[in-house]
Amino acid sequence: MLRDDINNAVKEAMKAKDERKLSTLRMVNSTLKNADIEARGQGKPPLADPEILAVLQKMIKQRQEAVELYDKGGRAELAAQEREEIAIISAYLPKQMSEDEVKAAISAAVAETGAAGIKDMGKVIAALKAKYTGQMDFAKASGLVKAALSA
Secondary structure: OHHHHHHHHHHHHHHHOOHHHHHHHHHHHHHHHHHHHHHHHOOOOOOOHHHHHHHHHHHHHHHHHHHHHHHHOOOHHHHHHHHHHHHHHHOOOOOOOOHHHHHHHHHHHHHHHOOOOHHHHHHHHHHHHHHHOOOOOHHHHHHHHHHHHHO
C-alpha cells in the first residue's frame, strides 16, 4: 500500500538525517490524515491508493504553481525548495504517460464510450480517470479530449 511506502520512507529519512525529505514526507502524511478525517466526516472509509494518488497529484500541482510565482518574484531559493518537494512527492506516483500514450488512451476511451461530440466529454474523462489516475495530467488531457471530440 502506498501509505506504508510513505511511512517507511519517513523512517529511512530519519535514519539518514535527510531533513528536506523528512519534512516533505511528514507534510504528505499530514495532508493524508486531514483527507482521512474529512472522508470519515462524510461517512467514507480512509483513503485507498487511487484517492491517495489524487491527493499527491494535487500537492504537486500546488507546488508547481508556487514555483511559477517564486520564479516570477525572483525567489530562486524558494523555487528550488518547491522543486525538491515535487521530486520527492513524484517518486510515489506511477510513471507519467507520454503525450502519444495519452492520445492513444483518449482514442480508445472515445471508442469505448461511443462518444460522438462535446456533450460526451464527461463520459470520456470519467473512463480515463477510472483507468489512468495518477498516470496523466487530466487538465491537459481534457483539452486533447475536447479536440478529439470536436474533429
